[in-house]
Amino acid sequence: MENHESTGRRSFLRAAVLGAAALALSGRDLLAAQGASAAHGGPGDDMPDAAKKVLREHFGARPIKDGHVSLDLPEVAPDSREVPIFIETDLPMDPDHYVKAIHLVVDHNPDIYVAGFELTPALGKASIDTRIKMRRSSQVRAIVETNRGELWWAHKLVYTTLNGCV
Amino acid sequence: MTPVAGPLTGDARILLPPGIQKDSVIYVRALVAHPMYTGFSRDENGALIPEYYIKTVEITYGGRRVARFTWTSGISRDPYVAFPLRAPHEGPLHIAWTDTKGRVYTQTAAIAFGG
Structure with missing residues (x-):
């Protein structure tokens, strides 16, 4: 009984936090969200110039195509100091054909290029599970x-409630 | 709120699944205790804490390098990472984390079949 009650309270708290997060979204974020869903194709979507520059520095003019990448991230990050991310x-x-690297870019972070994971065929599969700050x-x-130099990507808009740059 | 780097900094762990079968792909989980300071946070006196983070992670299996990660302070405090690994032979899995002060933290786990 006691257990049941505490579970109920926790889910209520969680709902309250999510509600507050939704209210905290600014008009600008909502516009960004619309832009994101409309934008598909190369790096010329809604990316800020600084993020485009990072992509140019790392990949030159090589096209980055949609597909082959699945990105598992929360829609709303309850703690922006620890946002779980799973890339597969x-x-x-x-x-003779393998994933040489997985690169992680967060458009609005101070360090836009968050991490690079160089892989080899010895891993047998290509995936990375980690936690990032936003x-x-x-x-x-x-x-x-x-x-072979091919570039594939997936991207997702993540809402945060606090600055996680600690 | 963020405690200063304590004596646990550098405490490193590798977690392997039980009962590894030859040639199977396993998931290796690795953790190292590190503050991963961005250079933007302040201590209790209001002074900026300098940037200090794990910069590279080198992973070798049976003496051969199988992966190498390059990180920034955008990876969370006490970095956690999980990655796949095919296990064609028994041997040591060694991970070395190097931070921006040049300190190296290492851990080794034995890949062994059965269990």
């Missing part, structure tokens, strides 16, 4: 690079 791809990990609501992008 169905691309092969064969000696300064504010932002597109989070996972870019998968193969040894």
Whole structure:
């Protein structure tokens, strides 16, 4: 009985937090969300110039295509100091065709290029599970690079409630 | 709110699943205790805490490098990472985390079949 009660309270608290997060979204964030859903294709979508620059520095003019990457992230991050992220791809990990690296980019973070994970076929599969910090609501992008130079990505808008740059 | 780096900094762990089968792909989980300061947070006196974080992670299996990660302070405090690994042979899995002060934290786990 006691157990049941505490579970109920916790889910109520969770609902309250999510509600507050929804209220805290500014008009600008909502516009960004619309832009994101409308934008598909290359890096020329709703990205801020600073993020585009980071992509150019890392990948030059190579096109980044949608597909082959699945990105698991919360829609609303309750704690922006620890946002769980899971990146997975169905691309092969064969000696002659494999995922050479997974790159992680957060458009509105102070360090836009958050991390690079260099992989080898010895891993057998390509996925990364980790936790990142976010300064504010932002597109989070996972870019998968193969040894043949192909670039695939997935991106997702994540809403945050607090600055996680600790 | 953020405690200063304590004696636990650098405490590193590798978690492997039980009963590893030859040639299977397992998921390796790795943790290291580190404050991962961005350079934007302040201590209790209001002074900025300098940037200090794990910069590279090197993973070798049986003496051969299988992965290498490059991080910034955008990775959360006490960094956690999980990645796949094919296990064709028994041998040591070694992980070395290097931070921006050049300190290296290491941990080794034995990949062994059965269990």
